[in-house]
Amino acid sequence: MNLFEHFRNRVIDNVSGLVADGVLPEGIETARINVEPPREAGHGDLTTNAAMLLAKPAGMKPRDLAEKLVEKLLGEDNIVSADVAGPGFINMTLDDGFWHQQLSEILAVGTSYGDSTIGGGETINVEFVSANPTGPMHVGHGRGAVVGDVLANMLTKAGFDVTREYYINDAGAQVDVLARSLHLRYRQALGDDIGEIPDGLYPGEYLITTGQRLAEIEGDKWKNAPEDDWMQPVRDFAINAMMDIIRIDLKALGITHDRFTSERELVASGAVADAIADLEGRGLIYQGTLEPPKGKLPDDWEEREQTLFKSSDYGDDSDRPVKKSDGSWTYFATDMAYHREKQQRGFNTMIDVWGVDHGGYVKRVSAAVKALTDGAGELDVKLCNLVNLMEDGKPVKMSKRAGTFVTLRDVIDKVGKDVVRFIMLTRKNDMGLDFDLAGVMEQSRDNPVFYVQYAHARIHSVLRHAAEDLSADALSDAALAAAPLDRLNDPVELALIKRMANWPRIVESAAEAHEPHRIVYYLGELAAEFHGLWNKGKDDASLRFILADDPDLTRARLALVKGAAFVIASGLEVIGVVPVEEMR
RNA sequence: GCGCCCGUAGCUCAGUCGGAUAGAGCACCAGAUUCCUAAUCUGGGGGUCACAGGUUCGAAUCCUGUCGGGCGCACCA
Numbered sequence: 129m130n131l132f133e134h135f136r137n138r139v140i141d142n143v144s145g146l147v148a149d150g151v152l153p154e155g156i157e158t159a160r161i162n163v164e165p166p167r168e169a170g171h172g173d174l175t176t177n178a179a180m181l182l183a184k185p186a187g188m189k190p191r192d193l194a195e196k197l198v199e200k201l202l203g204e205d206n207i208v209s210a211d212v213a214g215p216g217f218i219n220m221t222l223d224d225g226f227w228h229q230q231l232s233e234i235l236a237v238g239t240s241y242g243d244s245t246i247g248g249g250e251t252i253n254v255e256f257v258s259a260n261p262t263g264p265m266h267v268g269h270g271r272g273a274v275v276g277d278v279l280a281n282m283l284t285k286a287g288f289d290v291t292r293e294y295y296i297n298d299a300g301a302q303v304d305v306l307a308r309s310l311h312l313r314y315r316q317a318l319g320d321d322i323g324e325i326p327d328g329l330y331p332g333e334y335l336i337t338t339g340q341r342l343a344e345i346e347g348d349k350w351k352n353a354p355e356d357d358w359m360q361p362v363r364d365f366a367i368n369a370m371m372d373i374i375r376i377d378l379k380a381l382g383i384t385h386d387r388f389t390s391e392r393e394l395v396a397s398g399a400v401a402d403a404i405a406d407l408e409g410r411g412l413i414y415q416g417t418l419e420p421p422k423g424k425l426p427d428d429w430e431e432r433e434q435t436l437f438k439s440s441d442y443g444d445d446s447d448r449p450v451k452k453s454d455g456s457w458t459y460f461a462t463d464m465a466y467h468r469e470k471q472q473r474g475f476n477t478m479i480d481v482w483g484v485d486h487g488g489y490v491k492r493v494s495a496a497v498k499a500l501t502d503g504a505g506e507l508d509v510k511l512c513n514l515v516n517l518m519e520d521g522k523p524v525k526m527s528k529r530a531g532t533f534v535t536l537r538d539v540i541d542k543v544g545k546d547v548v549r550f551i552m553l554t555r556k557n558d559m560g561l562d563f564d565l566a567g568v569m570e571q572s573r574d575n576p577v578f579y580v581q582y583a584h585a586r587i588h589s590v591l592r593h594a595a596e597d598l599s600a601d602a603l604s605d606a607a608l609a610a611a612p613l614d615r616l617n618d619p620v621e622l623a624l625i626k627r628m629a630n631w632p633r634i635v636e637s638a639a640e641a642h643e644p645h646r647i648v649y650y651l652g653e654l655a656a657e658f659h660g661l662w663n664k665g666k667d668d669a670s671l672r673f674i675l676a677d678d679p680d681l682t683r684a685r686l687a688l689v690k691g692a693a694f695v696i697a698s699g700l701e702v703i704g705v706v707p708v709e710e711m712r
Numbered sequence: 713g714c715g716c717c718c719g720u721a722g723c724u725c726a727g728u729c730g731g732a733u734a735g736a737g738c739a740c741c742a743g744a745u746u747c748c749u750a751a752u753c754u755g756g757g758g759g760u761c762a763c764a765g766g767u768u769c770g771a772a773u774c775c776u777g778u779c780g781g782g783c784g785c786a787c788c789a
Contacts, residue, residue: 160729162728162729164728164731165728166732167727167731167732167734167735168732168733171732175731175732177730177731180731180769180770183769184769189769190769213732214731214732214770215731215732215769215770216731216769217731217732219732260789262789297789299789300788300789301788301789302788302789391789417786418786419786420786421713421714421785421786422713422714422785423713423714423785426785426786429786430786430787431786432786432787434786434787445714445715445785446714446715446785446786448786449786449787451787452787452788453787454787458787458788458789459788459789460789463789483783484716484717484782484783484784485783485784486783486784486789487715487716487717487783487784488715488716488783488784488785489784489789490716491715491716511716511717511783513717513718513782513783514782514783554725555724555725555726556725556726558717558718559717559718559725560718560782562724571751572751573737573738573751573752574737574738576737578751579737582751586749589749589750590749593749633728634728637728638728640728641728643728645726646726646728649726649727649736652726652736652737653736656736656737662749663752663753663754665748665749666745666747666748666749666752666753667744667753667754669747669748672748672749673749674749711750711751
């Protein structure tokens with residue numbers, strides 16, 4: 129339980145006390161009472177809105193009610209002051225001993241600090257990346273990959289049982305195009321002059337080596353054969369090869385999925401037909417004709433009767449086709465089946481991470497989930513906005529045709545996976561993101577990756593320095609935990625502990641909101657707090673960590689910074705970035 | 713034309729379930745810093761939270777409308 133939750137319970141107990149005293153009426157609603165850190169440090173350690181919320185039902189003025197509650201709260205352990213402020217806030221200050229206790233807890237548990245049980249073991253499915261198996265991933269896929277993976281890490285830390293999943297779109301027309309593109313490269317490998325890659329086929333050079341491998345394995349048996357002979361095997365070969373590339377690149381980003389679901393297999397298993405039959409049984413499938421879109425008409429618009437799902441009954445703007453004119457399922461139909469199947473596998477909470485260009489698709493899938501799960505399934509779609517690749521402030525020009533296309537792998541190889549992961553989280557997922565290939569490698573305050581990593585490295589530098597004067601035993605975790613933490617009473621030292629003690633709350637709120645960027649923002653604040661303390665030592669030598677004439681205080685301060693290193697490392701662990709102990 | 717997202721300091725962006733005097737970094741201005749634990753530090757100016765209404769003890773946050781930007785819009789994925 130995070131400390132704010134603990135004191136929230138104390139506040140609610142005391143509200144009950146006021147009910148017992150007859151000050152407040154029976155049956156008063158306490159659910160919306162919260163206890164939070166105040167926005168301004170000058171307002172104390174904790175603040176609660178209880179009096180303002182209860183004033184109306186109690187028929188009292190907020191400040192009068194607050195006064196009554198304050199009297200009660202002052203009897204609680206660790207609360208040294210409680211004051212009424214503004215329209216009826218109660219601001220509380222905790223004694224230093226409480227914060228020292230928090231630090232010693234951090235030292236005891238190390239990087240598992242912040243682990244929470246709010247998830248209660250509930251299963252959650254996070255589907256992310258799901259890039260089409262037609263080529264290597266670009267930087268935009270990388271953002272979705274990181275967002276999904278960190279979402280999963282975060283939820284795991286918060287006590288959920290998470291499955292990472294990848295949906296392979298291997299059933300549509302585009303994989304046939306891939307097969308034809310590969311067949312061309314295969315012929316090329318066998319000596320044919322293929323000339324320019326025709327329009328409509330994938331020109332990427334990544335298919336050249338795949339074509340060579342295909343030629344080595346299969347010889348020239350499909351070189352001049354009709355497409356019907358080779359389409360299926362070449363397509364399978366191509367899809368496998370592309371998925372290998374994708375999996376290797378994901379691995380390079382530190383990402384492993386628990387499960388890959390093939391759209392093709394889903395169709396073959398009859399799951400799509402089942403899902404549509406399910407909807408049909410609910411009277412949600414019909415033959416009909418859609419209105420053309422308002423405004424300018426698509427060039428090739430023609431009115432036609434289609435098999436439609438009545439998604440407009442569940443919040444969508446229009447009904448949606450489930451069958452193409454050739455009789456095969458639409459992508460939407462298979463996706464409905466996929467989400468139905470996920471829920472049947474026990475996932476009532478599903479998170480999908482998509483690119484913004486799929487934003488128009490959210491309503492219909494949400495509608496389908498509602499219809500197919502009787503409201504039991506809940507889908508949260510996280511849309512990831514574009515990543516603009518920059519170099520020294522200027523956009524990187526990319527063109528597939530000119531061969532200057534920058535893949536995700538190129539970027540990982542250039543700046544490292546930790547930098548990629550960190551930068552992808554420096555904006556909220558639905559905001560555009562500039563990724564400056566030069567800027568992210570800079571060693572300066574401007575570079576958030578450096579700033580956070582440097583805080584961790586700086587702490588280890590201090591510990592290494594201390595090891596020259598103190599024995600290894602005196603620096604062990606156990607020894608530091610036994611240090612006289614009550615010597616830490618400077619406001620800046622306590623401010624650092626308070627920031628550290630906020631971490632469990634950040635984990636829980638980020639997990640509940642499904643917002644991974646909050647972790648990175650918190651790390652920036654924590655690093656700033658630490659660097660600030662370090663800088664104080666520049667002006668005032670008595671605030672330095674290592675003091676030759678005061679071994680006890682030195683140990684206490686080393687315990688403090690070691691605790692900070694644990695919390696930074698804990699946060700970096702969640703975002704999948706390795707904390708460094710040395711910058712170079 | 714319709715839907716979704718966005719609009720917060722000069723720039724790039726945070727802002728927790730509706731909470732107090734709206735924050736950070738950069739840039740700018742003014743000082744400090746050849747001591748130390750390398751990769752500066754301290755302070756300052758800067759805001760009609762796009763605009764107009766509404767809801768209420770209280771709105772950047774919720775609702776309606778307007779303006780501006782992005783994405784999407786039958787049988788692609």
